[in-house]
Amino acid sequence: MENLFTVHSLVRNFLFAGNRYEEVKINWFVVDRKQSLVPFAAAIQDYGQLDEKERAFPEEYVNEQFSREEAEGLKKYLDRQPLTTTEIEAIELPVVPNASGCRRLTAVGGGGAFLPLYKGKGYSLPFKVEGYFSVRFAEPMVSGDDRATVVNRRS
Numbered sequence: 001m002e003n004l005f006t007v008h009s010l011v012r013n014f015l016f017a018g019n020r021y022e023e024v025k026i027n028w029f030v031v032d033r034k035q036s037l038v039p040f041a042a043a044i045q046d047y048g049q050l051d052e053k054e055r056a057f058p059e060e061y062v063n064e065q066f067s068r069e070e071a072e073g074l075k076k077y078l079d080r081q082p083l084t085t086t087e088i089e090a091i092e093l094p095v096v097p098n099a100s101g102c103r104r105l106t107a108v109g110g111g112g113a114f115l116p117l118y119k120g121k122g123y124s125l126p127f128k129v130e131g132y133f134s135v136r137f138a139e140p141m142v143s144g145d146d147r148a149t150v151v152n153r154r155s
Helices: 054-062 069-076
Strands: 006-015 020-033 083-089 112-115 127-136
Touching: 006 069, 006 127, 020 054, 020 069, 069 083
Parallel strands: none
Antiparallel strands: 006 020, 006 083, 020 127, 112 127
16 A cells, blocks of 8 residues: 655744744645545545544545645755645544644634645645645744844952
């Protein structure tokens, strides 16, 4: 069975809603995947015991993940961005039955938002990618102080 991969980036000097943050993590995911990369029965623990409603969340999670080729292509694309570090990690299969993908996260009230990468200028990957991030626990950037500190010594 083919492995699945997750991709995330750490972006320094991140601007969101008029505020700058030291570093923000973006979790990338595939949007609108029509055909699963791996059979759900092999990728999701106890799949045969789940009813149709219980299968929805873990199936979405599996479909949001990347093949090795997709993950490497996305990383190469993102590595062109300044102040961005991107990592690829293998996902241990099978995933738990209550796994849930990024599309189920809420951006309302939590300082989070979705970033539709595929709608950006110059997007060249053959699959749609979005990212989810939250600034809820991110450190705001500290503005520099132009005043000099002078220490006077007593003689």
